[in-house]
Amino acid sequence: MRPPIASLVVLLLVVAALTMIGLDGIHSAGVPQAVSDGEQRIAADTALSMRTAIDAEASTVRRAAKAYPATSTSTPATTLKALTSARKGILGSALLDPKTGKLLAVGGKTVQLAGVNVAKAASGHGAVRPRLVTSDGTRQLLYFARVTLPAQQEDANQDQNQVTGPDRQWLLVVSEALPSPTAYGDGRTAEVLDASGTALATASRGTTSPAAGGLPSAAARAAKRSGHDTDASGNLRGSATGNRHTVAGWAQVASTTGPGDTDDLGLVVLTFRTVPTTTTGVDYSGFAFRAAGALVVLALLFWLALHFLLQRPLLWLYLSAGRLARGATEGGPAAWEELSRPVPVNGFGELSRTGRALESLRRQLIGESGPQEFPVRRRPGYRAFAGVGALVMVCWAVPMIFVLNRADTATAVPAPVLAVQQTRTEIASNRVRQSLDQLYTDLNDTAASLPGGKRAAQKKVLQRALADHKQFRSLYLLDSSGGITLRVGGSPLRTIVHVPDGGGITTVNTSGRIPAIAAYTQVQAVKGKTPAAGVVLFGEIDVKALNSILSRPKLGSVWVTDANDKVLAANVGYRAFQSLPDSGLSRLARATQGAPGTAGTATSRVLRTSSGPSVDAAAPLAQSGPTTRLGWHVVTAEPAAALQIPAVQAEQRTMLAGILGLTLGLACLGWLYVVVIRPLRSVAVLVERLAAGDRRTVLHPVNHDEVGSVTRSLELVRQALAEHDRAARSGHFAEPSPSLRQTTLQR
Template sequence: MRPPIASLVVLLLVVAALTVIGIDGVRAAPIPQAVLNGEQLIAADTAQSLRTAIDAEASTVRRTASAYPATSTSTPATTLKALTSARKSVLGGALLDRHTGKLLAAGGRTVPLAGVNARTAAGHGAIAPRLVTSGGPPQLLYFARVTLPAQQEDPDQDYQTPNRPERQWLLVVTETLPTLAAYGDGRTAEVLDKTGTALATAVHGKASPAATRGGLPATAAHAAHGSGRDTDASGSLLGDTTGNRRTVAGWAQVASTTGPGDTDDLGLVVLTSHTAPATTPAADYSRFALEAAGALAAVALLLGLALYFSVQRPLLRLFLSAGRLARGAAQDWPTASAELSRPVPVHGFGELARIGRALDSLRRQLLGESGPQDFPARRGPGYRALAVIGVLVVGCWAAPMVFLLNRADTVSAVPAPVLADQQTRAEIASGRIRQSLDHSYTDLSAAAASLPGRSRAAQTAVLRQSLADHKQYRSLYLLDRSGGITLRVGDSPLRTLVHVPDGGGITTVNTSGRIPAIAAYAQVQAVKGKTKAAGVVLFGEIDVKALNSILPRPKLGSVWVTDGHEKVLAASVGYRAFQSLPDSGLTRLARATQSAPGTAGTATSAVHLTSSGPSVDAAAPLAQSGPTARLGWHVVTAEPAAALQIPAVQAEQRTMLAGILGLAVGAACLGWLHVVVIRPLRAVAVLVERLAGGDRRTVLHPVNHDEIGSVTRSLELIRQALAERDRAARSGHAAGPSRSLRENTLQR
């Protein structure tokens, strides 16, 4: 009996303390934490885009060298020209002898080879790019092995004989850093080296001078390189204050997130910064927290006192009275008269009152003053009603906490900088998708350029090699002028639209089905003087899983890629192909970008009220240039405001949590009291009334070893005494307690 009541009071007081700690801990800082977190995530997204570009370029250099059709008569000069002349991004190239490190051929801008060890080509793993910052603008050196047939004849030989010259070379190409993009009006993005020196800078719109002043670059570089190489480290910083605005910066390592990668040893850090208005703290929840906690503490004490005076104390008195009657029933008459002469006090109400009245009737029957007594079937409210009232009392405190108090306004709860950051991240997500599709188109164009003039078998080999090299493709196929497939490698095409487009780019080749079919396409040029090619357009269907995998980002929420009719083509969450966006507000937001085919479009954002609360949503056109610019596609994001550290939303969440905890604790403890006290009391009340009504056959078995179990054992002794007296009366002997009954009493 005592544990449920004590637990109810103690746990409700604990919830009251947590209410003070939780709600009072919500503070509205001049620069909200959500703004700092948003800048950190923008820096991390920008770093990921830069990392992806470097990884893709390193893979392209290695793949080009691996696919080079070297022969035993290939010279370093012709090999270098073949490997670098077709790629506009290459500033200069060099071929080195792997064994001696001797420069065999060079072209274009001078390649800074200081510190380059050609023997690194002896292994089988990929050679990571290197950053060179001395002697001019920063450059990246990419490496690849070029193996010629003579080396392939004896691959296990690790040294060279005078009669067999070295036939493995090291290709080194130099390129500038990938283009850095800054998103969001007034934002500056920088690429820093290990010392904090800016290697590249991009500015979107008009950036405030305060955004680039101070020691933020050095601080960011120190923080990044102090966090370790094996972590995808990022963070935020606060800079100088100018007027009522303060610089907010975010930094992130340009390093692989899934183990060793091409960018791990470069030591690059991305720093993004912009100025945000320094707001004055307007929200103080300390008074509300104290008032809510005080109200709950009052409820806890009120319930504890009510249960003590209405349940605990009456039950203890009933327990003593039942024991006294049992002793009197088991003793000889002179002693029994003293125990049975005192009436049983009736305490409380409901079941305890019923048991008290029935016990007093049994007392009189033991004294021979009365016979069996019937009790009315209709009774007043019992202790179950008390438990329900207790839950309702706690609910009167919890319901306003959950549904009414500290409600965050849908629009004003989200600060303008947080909304702008969500829009910026939607633009960066759009850039990642565009980057992936542009690479797919570039790779397909390179494959299409190698098809003219070749036999069908040679074309098949080229397509199979391209499919193996580029995992984003699920199928490659050639179309003739009527749209029929003349050659295919990979999975069965998903296309349902039969068309032969001009030029090249990205398109969809179905409008229904379980899987959206997005494809890159490029023209296959005819060779003069030869028979026209069997295929005129090369299509590469892109695996939509490859697009889905690059959409998720921390704290970005759900991300969808939609076509010009706002039908979903790819998403970071589960979806059906070509379904509409899950909310009409998102559809309106996508249309508001005004990114009709042929137009640039602008990103936009808004706060929408959904069934789960405010949602910070943004939409951006997929591309403003390149092969995807004509599509009119959008990238739409939706992040629940509850996931952001916004003071108003945090106060609402913690208020609701306190209400839910209080209601759960009250219901659990009162339910516990109902199971261990109230329900057994109801059963005992029925049994004792039957016993007082003359039922001497039903044996009373105690179920629990507590106060109610003791009352049940006392009732069983009384039943035995009454049953023995009835048998004695029928046989003509005087009534008195039997030896067995006395023994049971002594054992008790």
């Protein structure tokens, strides 16, 4: 009996303490933490976009060098021209002997190789990572690739058919400008910093923020302190002007999955903007005190009620039952002394019924009366008492869960937090566009190698492209009738049989379990040979590769939808071509559409869902490039509860306190009902039957507690009464002496 009562009181006091602690620490004045955290994640997303651009360029340079068909007649000058003439972004290039570092050929502007140990850089077996150098006062990136040459190239004066040694390599070095960051969101500035905090590139959008002050140096120092955490990020607070405060985020441009091309560059992305501060704060300490105080009062009332109405009466009943059992089983004056004292009737309901029945049994044991019938009365008992207790807990908890501190959808989420979600959705959209554009560009490069080749050579080109691009699940050529003439990789998912003009990105099915997104381009004709009219190269993109680039911390659920708002890719479970999970998200996606012929603009809003406010945003997939005319969107939805927003935190913690209080209170009352009240109801029925003359029903104790002890005592009383009844029927029962009866009556 004591454990459930003590547990109920203690747990309610614990919930009261948690309510006080959880709600008292929420304050909404100043800049919400969600804004600073959001700026940190924007910096991390921007750093990821820059890392992706550098990695893609490094892969392109290596892939071009690997695919170059070097022959024994190739010279450094012709090789360098063939590898760089079609590239527009190259500032300068050079071809070196990797063993000696000797320049073999140069092109464009001078490539700054001072400080670069060419022999050491090229000595490893893996790829040579890019280097950051200074040339003409500007910082540039050097990309490296190995060009393998036939062994005959070692000595041009020797017989061309004579093999003089193993294959040799040249080292290609390409100099390009550092990719410029993209500033997303009105009023935001993005900077790329080196390890010392010097700004290498800057971009801003809309009304620019004031000067960063000491933020670049602080960001560089924070990045240096992060040590081996290559994808470290953080947030900073800048200066305040009036009611506006500068918030900043920084992130390293380094690989998150092990050694990468950007790990040695020491680049850091810094983003910052000014946001309005909240001057009229909301303090939840008063509410916390009232809610916790009410629960403390309830805990004390529960203890008083259970102690005086259940615990003490049950203990008296336990002692009285034991006394009757001793009097019934023992002999002599001590036994009659035990039986001479009346049984006190305490409590109500089942305890009162049991006490009256015990008193009847006592009188039967001393011969004062015979069996007594007890009428069935429908009066409230301890089951109703437990129900009232549960109702009291419900009255405290239900308002906490469903009514109090409910966040207003229109005002709960600060405007800067909503702007952060929209900005991150734009970055996610740009990341998807980057990936698709790069695949389309690489598919064009593959198509340029196909004209004029034999079928075996074309298949080899496609196999090499498939091996270099894990994002493609299959590559195939279509003829003018739409039939596949050559394929490598998995079975195509296409169900739309057509031969499109031009090139770009499209879907090639409209149903099925897996959406089929493909890049396609025309295979050009070759002069002097049969035209390749109607031949199109398709590269079906593995949707898993697209899904993998959508997940970002605290961005929530992300979907890529087509022009009809049907899901093509997502970072959460989905069915192909299904609608978005909420009609509000579909309306949000349609709201991004601009005038006919335009890409549209990003938009965001707060939607109310069954689990609370949700910060949602949508952005067109692309405003330029091969995916512009598709009308696709990127839609995101992040529960506001996952963000550190004061109003939402207060709602969440209030609901949690209500759920905890209700769950623990009902659990303890249920425990009390199972181990005390329900057995007590059974005992009350049995003892009334025993007092009414039922001597055959054996009373079995179920639990080893107070009620079980009462049951064992009643079984001893039943056995004594049954023995007395048998003795009375056989005529051997002896009446108690007159002196003892007189003593009993006097008492």
